[in-house]
Amino acid sequence: MYQLLIVDDQPDLVEDLAHNLPWSSIGIDTVYQAQSGQEALEIMNATPIDILLTDIHMPGLSGLDLIEQIRSTWKNVKCILLSGYNDFEYAKRALQHQATDYLLKPIEDEELLQAVKKAVTELDERWSEVTSYQSTLASLKDNLPILRNHLLLSLLQGQSFSPEGLKEKLDMLDLSLVPNAPYCMMLLRMEDYFYEQSERDSSLLQYAVCNIAEELFAEEYDLWHVKDEHDYFVFIIMGKNGSQLEQNALSSQVEQKAAQLQHYVKLYLKGTVSLVLTKQAAFPQKMREAYELSLISFRQRIGSDRGFLLCLTEEAQPGEANSLSQLYNPPLLIHLLEAGQWEAIETKLDLAFDELEQNWGESHEHILETYFMIVSSLSFSIHKNKLWMSDIMGHEFNQLLSGPNFHTIAQLRTWTMDILQTYKSHLSSKVQHSRLSTVQKVQEYAASHLEEASLQTIASHVFLNPSYLSKIYKLETGEGISDYLSRLKMETAAHMLRTTADKIYEIAAKVGYLKTSYFIKVFKERYGITPQEFRDS
Template identity: 45%
Template structure:
């Protein structure tokens, strides 16, 4: 649904157009009001507006100048100019300023609706062109290397996708079909002099290494490569050889080709690189474990030594005494899930963490410690990001934190975790509800106290120090009506009360509820009640 802004220094014109024209018939969700070009620009900086209807003749900054500002700063916002002057020069200048349309006052509701409807259609066509399949496909092609690298990096760090989602993503990005196939990893750490390169030069080197690898390993291997979080180049490889080919021969071919890649880096890029070849696994379930094992070998057997080449056997990768809880470190992390308020996903993550703990009974003491600290850290991070002490959010669970690690079983840790997460969630939901209740009360109080003045969404936003879009959405969510509906309803209720219980004149009542012209008030009131203010007073005041 579209957003419309009406701008005119004559308030009665703004009020009439905003409240009497049936904008909802053509898909206008909200009508915003401004009484000068400067106020319009301020609102445009806070709110996404689709169409601006502005008078040409306004003090300070004209509608023409406003339309030029909009054209320069709000590329997708369309302007419709209104003027009581029929000179052709205005029309020509309006066209030069990229104005969508030009109307002469007085303008009928039908003509105005038809013009805005045409402009809305133009906007839809422009957005359709932006999101067209052809344009998306072209943009996708231009960014394929980065998108492929990002997806691979997520998988290496343990991010989980359903099989169908991952297959769809890989197919969309043109990644070879590795599913269910045996693969190996090639990890390349670029060394001197590359670590001294500035970013652009290093990117060119990485691109060159990727091209050389594709050239050397084709046609025997399919490759998918990217960068990990340590800035190492990582290649996922599966062989194109027939299954009858001996595994030992495949491994020799892989090692020989990896050595050729290292030599090519020496010869053509004038630098050094350490290359590690992982053991084999099945894609995608073994990808993260193979990567972790290769990194472990790099740390333990290579360290700071440079320009080495090393094959990592599966047996060697499995020698570690204790394996970490992989679910603790999947992306997004537990801390990130809490920060984003994704409570259901966080619960699913915790279920997997405890399933993994239960499956490793022989290592449980060390792993309980690891899980405990990770969960406690995520809870503390969430509390402090929200400006609160953890003790105030989780209550009695905080005392157990101070005791160290009192848990000797998975069940005890799981019970404590459930209680902590429940406390965090309920406290957050309560705070959210309280803050929304206070916001609604503040908005309504401001409107009631300033009904004769500016009670536009922009003015309310300035008063409560919040973005107008947020105020609009939260108000509708909590009350079931728009802020503008509340303002309109309150004005009509106060008008009825004054008509029936005070001797105030019609123009005085109009001014007291924010209508500068009695004529505009009479029109609005009649639309609301079916009677003019005087008719309403005559009919009901004496009853």
């Protein structure tokens, strides 16, 4: 459904068009109103508009000037012009600014609906084209390197995919790697000479190093590489078409190629690189573990030395400490809390506690690690929401001040889930209170400023986007703001007709209708009789 903005310096005409035509039947969800070109631009800046219906002759910014400004910023908005003059120059300028239609006043309702329906159809066709398969493929091709990098970084960070989902992504990105085929990982660090160059020359040298690697491996292997956050290059190496090799055959052959890579980089680029190679594994298994082990090996076994080639052949020994994985797999707990994804938070913590119980049930250190990770994520989220942990946690906050006192994983799990439930309830209550407060402000403003009250003036008063304000008001009251204003105006007018001696035109003005004839029409539609008949009865 689309959003329509009607602009005319005759408020009664705008309100008549906005409320008395069946817009929803032609695909219009919301109708906004403006009484000048400047007000129209303010609405355009505050909320997305799809179709503009504007009069040409308005004081200040004319309709033609308005669509000229709109074209410079919102190229996809469909513009329909209304004019009381059959003037060729107006029509010519309308065409120059790509107006969808040029209609002469007075205009029949059906003709206007057809013009807007035509604009809706054109929008449908345009966005259908933009999201079409061929357009998507073209966009995908343009962004292929970025998307490939993003997928590989996701795998290195531990994100998991179903075999079918991964195969689909690899095919979509035109990658030849085959799930479950053997692969090796190679971590490459460019060293001193390369980073002594200018930024431009350094980028060119990095590109050259990756080209040499591609040249050396391309005949027998498929390569997929990305630069990580530590400025290492990570290469995934697999036999052509996922060819099945003898156990560890891939590792030994890749080691020879890696030594050649170091040689040619030094020979032709005058610099050194250090490399860490992992054991052969089935793609994409153990990618995160292999990547983290390679990073640790660089730090602990190569360090600041230059030109090293290290092949990792040993497994982690029993009894050695290791890090938790589920707790640090994306998306992180801190990001899920920030987004308020409570079901995903519960799922992630269940996985983290399950891993803790299965692998580190006797390790108090890992319980502490989990505890501190949860508390730091919670404190960040609570403070970002402008709240105090002591208010959320109550007496449980003392637990933080005195330090963790958990002896079992079950105790930590129960404590965590209780705190999260309390936090979730507090946020829900805060949202509800905020919305009810907004509804109260809307109604107070409308009651005391009925003459000029509109969606735009109310939204400005409560400092909210008109579209967002409409949604939360209807969500809380079951009634749209425009419907509420119309009802309030009619009820106020009826009360004044019963209790005052004001003239009909005076009452019309007091409830926001500049034209008495339009007020009488709307009143009769609501009560079935005219204001005078209502007063007489």
